[in-house]
Amino acid sequence: MAQQNGPKGFLVVLPGEIIEIPQDDDKSWLTLFYSLPVELAEKWKPALTLPRSPYEVLRTDKYDPIIRHDMFKLLVWDCYSWTAWQFFQVKDRRGNYRDIPGDREQYAGHSPLWRLSYAIIPYLRMKFEQNGLSFQSLYNMPPGMEVPWLTYQQFSNLVGNLTDMVIAEQNWQPVIDAMWENRAVEDYDSRGSTVKKDFLRKWHHDRSGKAISLEELMESGGEFSQVADPRADFENSVLSQMQIDTFAAGHINDTDKEILKLRMEGYTEQEIADRVGYKTASAVHKRIAKIAGAYEDFVLSEYQQYLDRHDSK
Structure with a gap:
């Protein structure tokens, strides 16, 4: 199993060598990419040209133009941010926890909760090493062996479970509570929406x-x-x-x-x-x-x- 080596990267143990994938390397997002369902991966069509067999992708630079493209990282980040958002819990007027009301597009991109949905992604990537598709498992795949596509429901369940784990381990729920209880008009998208109107009525x-x-x-x-x-x-x-x-x-x-x-x-x-x-x-x-x-x-x-x-x- 790949192990986190402090803040430097991921270690993969192979016969006769140890490989380190730095956390800031573009290939460090491959475990998250290979866990996307096709419905999300196809949002950026060039990503579908990456072979499902990771052997050549990891060991050569043939596919680097895709992996090192900004849109590749944006695809991964946006998909995981959007999915993690669905599992954030906030309090309603009675103090009971519920999903964030409305659609995420009804909130502003600079709102604290929106930014937290991106901040959680590196933590999710670390969790994949123990609870998802690790770099060790990718490197262990022989030539021609493919990573099967997860269904949308399988992906949702995986990210939902890992999001809950990260929030609990990092003790982020009080932070989320404070963000929600102290939200401002600027935290909503400039366009009108039901959730924004409900907030403005009280504001x-x-x-x-x-x-x-x-x-x-x-x-x-x-x-x-x-x-x-x-x-x-x-x-x-x-x-x-x-x-x-x-x-x-x-x-x-x-x-x-x-x-x-x-x-x-x-x-x-x-x-x-x-x-x-x-x-x-x-x-x-x-x-x-x-x-x-x-x-x-x-x-x-x-x-x-x-x-x-x-x-x-």
Whole structure:
């Protein structure tokens, strides 16, 4: 079996000689390439011209123009990064682990999780030496013996198991948790997507995904139900006047109700402070911000219940 020789490379023991494949050598990616399913390998057609018998590939420079091409490494890296991403686990709103929601293309290439999916590849390559197709096994193949193609499912199972092993051994789950919990708008692709809109609703405290303050809400018409929402079904079934009344009745006290009523009627924060007994306008401003936060939590809870009901159908 090939052994890792510190940070230098992979050792292969053959009769009368020991071969070292440096980790930065282009051929060091061959174990990962030979484990790709044909559905992924064909993404770069020249890669299919590499013979499935590795004997000549490893011992001559005949196929170096392909192996040393940047697209060869990019093919390997992209395929393993994309597959490892599918097995990253993040927490949902209830604290339960799940797959990263949405498609990977909906996230930005410079996001921490995207970059981690590439950073894990050298660790996967090391794991192949003990749990996959090692360099020792490739060199042990006689002339004419071919490496069979893995099926897509076999490849997925292999990378999934190795990804779980690396994350556990490197204690990366807390890192992934922190990346997910502290994600920003820039972590999503510039194009619109459902996962981005869901994030923006919480980021901007507004169901439409656009930045809006409670002040703007009051000035635009005075009713929560008038905030634009692209999900009309949700608005019709949840954000009815009855639901707004439910929020007011169960989540804010009489003083807060009076503050909202006066603000909707056009009173300034100082005028409201004078009427409800606060000493400063700043105190009213803080109360309005707290009400807005409570309403956001209320809407998110109702929205999640709506999704759960439809998912169960």
